[in-house]
Amino acid sequence: MxxxxxxxxxxxxxxxxxxxxxxxxxxxxxxxxxxxxxxxSRGPRVKNFSWQGKIVGAQDEAFIVTFDRPMDTKSVEANLVIDPPLPGKFSWAGRRLAYTLETPVPYGETYQVQLSDAKERFRKQGQPGEVMQPFVGEFQSRDRALAYIGTQGEEQGRLVFYNLTQQQKRMITPPELVVMDFQFYPEGNKILFSAFDKGRGIDGLRELQLYTVPTGVKEGIQKTEANETGTPELILDNQDYQNNQFELSADGKIIVVQRVNRKNPADFDLWMLKEGNKPERLKVTGGQFAIAPDSQTLAVARGEGIGILPLQPEAEPLDFLPKFGQLLSFAPNGSAAAMVDFNTDDANLRYTRSLFYVNNQGIQKELLNTEGSIIDCQFNLRGTHLYCLLTQLLPGEEYKEQPYFAKFDIKTGKMIPLATLTDYQDIKISLAPDGLALLFDQIITSDNPLFSDKLTSNSGEAIVGGKLWLLIPPIANGSNPQAELKELPLVGFRPQWLP
Incomplete structure (x- = not known):
């Protein structure tokens, strides 16, 4: 009740x-x-795996595994399996294991991390620790992808994005713009490019404007649902100034542009463009320039030398390197650079050039002296090797150069020839972020006036085609003891890898 x-x-x-x-x-x-x-009695387990379900790139150097109790470190290290293998080193801090990769993670792969049969640290003297619960983790590396400027058909003059991993190709700029140069933003989600209106021919080089366009990439993976053509956003117009060479900082926040006053050609300067701000004159004159990886320093060719100065208006130079006439590239961490000495001060070396490794500790190490040309060099991510496009002066009365690729070991100074090409013209190289492939082009030109309103090379000739190639360097103790050359099924020029 x-x-x-x-x-x-x-x-x-x-x-x-x-x-x-x-x-x-x-x-x-x-x-x-x-x-x-x-x-x-369940035994120890993995509480957290820092790369679980993530997409990682070349900049990601280590993953962390956290256990729910202290572990026998030797049994963990002996039983940790990564498939495909990624060589690395172990380090411990209490219950946390850090695994640091020896080389950047190869792109375009899915990886499994497996751990079983590892034991906890002994609880009492003479008493064995419990065997852990089996663990399986999974992560992906970024897609292997690139962009280039098309040369034929509907691709002509347009930026084309090609995903090698997924075998997908898309044009990401509209047909009314002719692209001349471009750079990826650090996340690969958009591209900065210079372009002029179609139909302007060689006059278009004096009418370049800067734009950005989305790539359809998120965390290094191309979104298949992305539209074929992006919508460019105008970043810098050409109303009062002619825009020439430009450079994007490593953090993607600053653009430096060489500009010439349209009314006064003697008025040329470098300008800085920051996110959300108006263009700002740096009051820095000079030739070739590059932004250092710290995104705060500028290197500028000035007369007979390279000036190093802060990236701010009217800055006083931090350093000047009078010995060098050309800066080729910085090491990714900013601690070193590859430079060229034209040997003008030595009568015995008047007709030669020298490739130098120069670091911030004052070391200037000559890697090569040649009668040919030093076209371009790029460091791998760790800065341990330098990949270069060079030429060799062939014997005979006629001046003729033969291009070839070579790799330099920075520690030993040893040069390793990789591949020889039959000819050279405006070759652009790009080293993959994982260091496993070098991308380059071979343009096809014509002096036929019918093509005069099309794309033009550095020498002013009309570009009517272009081949894109992969150079795959040999891997130490690997299956390919010699470098491989592979032609891609693409027609274009100025290729660049997705970061």
Whole structure:
């Protein structure tokens, strides 16, 4: 009779009390039967894997595995399996294991991290630790992808994005713009490019404007649902100034542009463009320039030398390197650079050039002296090797150069020839972020006036085609002891890898 008079909330409370009584009783009974050790019989487990389900790139150097209790480190290290293999080094901090890769993670792969049969640290003297619960983690590396400027058909003059991993190709700029140069933003989600209106021919080089366009990439993976053509955003117009060479900082926040006053050609300067701000004159004159990887320093060719100065207006130089006439590239961490000495001060070396490794510790190491040309060089991500496009002066009365690729070991200074090409013209090289492939082009030109309103080379000839190639360097103790050359099924020029 009393239960009938209970309010609904009272009935619910009594029900919950009954449930909790059964649960607590079961727990107490279980502990009486098997003791407190039964709660530990599951063995140790992985609490967190820092790369689980993530997409990682060349800049990601280490993953962390966190356990729920102290582990026997040797048994963990002996049983950790990564498939495909990624050589690396172990380090410990309590229950946390850090695995640091020896080389950047290869792109275009899915990886599994497996761990089983590892034991916890001994709880008592002479008593073995529990064997852990098996763990399987998974992560991906970025897609292997590139962009280039098309040369034929509907691709002519347009930026084309090609995903090698997924075998997908898309044009990402509209047909009314002719692209001349471009750079990826650090995340690969958009591209900065210079372009002019179609139909302007060689006059278009004096009418370049800067734009950005989305690539359809998120975290290094191309979104298949992305539209074929992006919508460019105008970043810098050409109303009062002619825009020439430009450079994007490593953090993607600053653009430096060489500009010439349209009314006064003697008025040329470098300008800085920051996100959300108006263009700002740096009051820095000079030739070739590059932004250092710290995104705060500028290197500028000035007369017979390279000036190093802060990236701010009217800055005083931090350093000047009078020996060098050309800066080729910086090491990714900014600690070193590849430079060219034209040997003008030495009568015995008047007709030669020297390739130098120069670091911030004052070391200037000559890697090569040649009668040919030093076209371009790029460091691998760790800065341990330098990949170069060079030429060799062929014997004979006619001046003729033969291009070839070579790799330099910075520590030993040893040069390793990779491949020889039959001819050279405006070759653009790009080293993959994982260091496993070098991308380059070979343009096809014509002096036929019918093509004069099309794309033009550095020498002013009309570009009517272009081949894109992969150079795959040999891997130490690997299956390919010699470099491989592979032609891609693409027609274009100025290729660049997705970061």
């Amino acid at each position: 009393m239960l009938k008079n209970l309010q609904p909330i009272d009935k619910m409370s009594l029900g919950l009390m009954a449930v909790f009584t059964v649960v607590i009783g079961g727990l107490i009974g279980g502990e009486t039967l098997c003791g407190t050790d039964c709660f530990l």
